[in-house]
Amino acid sequence: MHKQAEAREQVKNIAAKIQTDAEKRDYVHLHDYLLEKVSSEVRDIVRESLGISREAADHMVIEIAPPHVHGDLALNIFDAAKISGQSAVNLAAAISKALELKLPEHLEKIELAGPFVNLFLKRKLFYRESLTEAVRLGEKFGESNVNAGKLAWVEYSAPNIAKPIGVGHLRSTIIGQALVNIYHATGYGVLRHNYLGDWGTQFGKLIYAYQQWGDENKINQNPIAELKELYVRFHKEAETNPDMEDKACALSLRLEEGAPELLSLWQRFKDLSVANFKKTYQKLGVEFDLWLGESEFAGQGQDIAKECLDKKICQKDPDSGAVVCDLGGGIPTFLIQKQDGSTLYITRDLASIKFRVEAARPDVLLYIVGSEQELNFRQFLGLAEKLGYVQLGRAKHIGFGTILSEGKKMSTRGGTLIELEELIAQSIAKSKEIIKEKNPDLNSAQADEISRIVGVGAIIYNDLRQSRTKNISFNWKRMLDFESGSAAYLQYTYVRIRSILKRATSRPSGQATGFSYIFEKESEFNLTRKMVFFPQVVLKAQENNWPHLVATYLEELAQLFNTFYNEASIINTSDILLRESRLNLISAVAAIVKKGLGLLDIKVPDKM
């Protein structure tokens, strides 16, 4: 089909651009990070002196020592013990002895406590090196090259056309965009795909409703609201008038067959919707490389069904003639073709994944779709793998919980559904009230700009701060609580640091690589000790598809900063070297906060 070739060409161009971007990219090598250097010093010594396998040695992980423990860092050897088949206590003793005999460069001493090996850093050296590194890398700190050269295809947002975006698609949009950013930070090239819900029987209903009651004036004035109105009216009237469903079905079949007058109507609805969505995405700071909807794959349903039958993976139901698939393994059977021969959602998804793999050859494909579709994805991906469309395990469904209001799912009928546009507008308005109250000196334009950043940040953070799979209990008050544990808390921390830096008479002398940074207080050291873990946190967030790790980390880092801030004056530090060190320290913290929030797709204001 002509259209299909065009789409393929488009995808190939996008993939090529992603690849050239990747080639030009200046990657930060993971093994250059200080924490990695310390880790490999330890691993090398242990491997050489104990003769344990590389795999076991690589599974020794350095962590921050718990507060009640003596030591700066702790070596977690439990996995290594399991791999090398020793008891943790014995291995820890052997490791501790080996490290004491040949002390790694960055360590002062070792302490053994049962199965735990506690590490004492040469604090001055560590402080100097960690700060030098963070200052040098600035807002690149945290990135790595672990997945350099790989391509991830991420499908997210995926709203249905002719309907307003609701809070359900909001989660997909926010989580998807965060994962896009996080994947990119670990080296991936990422193709951002908005797979529009622009096909299926609902368009028969919509067209029917339009033909019956459509009002051109209203549609031109407020397209989405009016289209939704038509759709709702259809369902209301269909309750008392059941043959409307059949008429709508007939329309949708004619649409699928390509009836020109219906197609042009459909195209118009789609164009209106997309224009509207783009405005919303702009407010959220979300962007896509590819807008390719389900309709693109509607024509291939029959071929897919035929292939499934030919390969004897699916069967024709003798009574109805529908095509049925049974994957076994406790997965319920499902249809891939209706008895009237028309396609289903899953059939189009199959055509779509085949297309994606052929056109771009991604290393991973992510589908950011609510957990209620978990079964559908097990069926769809199971069948796609069986058909050989995608390699086992490369395509993943990234599910997430529902947004609940008072413990219940938001529903249009119950009047509890919040449309995304409404949510954004209200959040910005409420943020503005708070901002004006907290900082009355801001002029109106500044207050507008800041409340957009803070209001949108509150929405995004409310979603990403907790683990993906859990339901979110939606609560206006909590979302707009700008105290600890909020985006505003992090933004405030950033703004405060910027403010100190502006007031300081000397600028941080970041460029000097040999600069001998010094510290005085425990809280300063604790900050750099926390900072060096940022790249690891980003990596782990990517590996597990857990954006909330970044949020949790940033809160902890910000709190360490605020503690330090409260016990030491930075500008009034009389020792010049110490003052210069502190200015660089807080500047590095600000860079991480900005970078981390950026990974979550949250902006930072200059003042607030």
Add this chain to the structure above:
RNA sequence: GUCCCCGUAGCUUAACGGAUAAAGCAGCAGCCUUCGAAGCUGUUGAUGGGGGUUCGAUUCCCUCCGGGGACACCA
């Protein structure tokens, strides 16, 4: 009925099978003539019940209870 997710302090949430379960809100007691108090310090308070695996379980397995969701011609 089958399958999936979830159950942690009064509330909302953290915790690769690891040391004394971590925060925020709410409550109580403190800290601004000094870099932005949207902050900081202290304090009260929790793993739904019962088994099991393990040197060690909030985490894994079984079971019960409670909440949410999904189960073929919708997406």
